[in-house]
Amino acid sequence: MIFYRIKQFYWALTSRINEQDSRFIKSILSIEELKLFNKLSINEQKHCVKVAYDVERICNSKKGKVDEKLLLKAALLHDIGKIHRKLNLIDKSFIVSMDRISKGKLRKFSQKQKINVYYNHSKIGVDLLKKIEYNEKLFYLIENHHNNDIHHNNLELKILKYCDKRN
16 A cells, blocks of 8 residues: 555656646636636645546446546546645655544544545535535435435445556
8 A cells, every 4th residue: 555655656746737638628618617627726626637547547438327528527627626735746755644643533633624626525525516416316326425424326436436446
């Protein structure tokens, strides 16, 4: 696991949005969604794009079983709540490590803005998106992409969670 975290840290340090990524993003998001997306840090943007590329690959094998357009939009916007209070790479690495070491007990310090964003970015993101659109399915996917208490058969949520975890 430690080597994977090091790899993630390296990915974050070297993240760049290239022209192909930019075209891909613009083909999925509305102007208002794009404005929010552009407020994410570059490494968070690249993470979301990588999640969306993985979603696209999976959707190609599940033609007709999932709403690909909805799922791609959810992949690009799933971490949008992180614009509320940006976490730099060191902050994020520290919080992720401390969360793991404390087995989630770090959550009791959620009054601290950065820790709150780490734990609650899904809900924050839905609240931000509700100001520009209304799509209950999109909100559900974004709000629950880290929720491990949901066990019913929502294939789109399973795909989003899987792709997020991989990236």
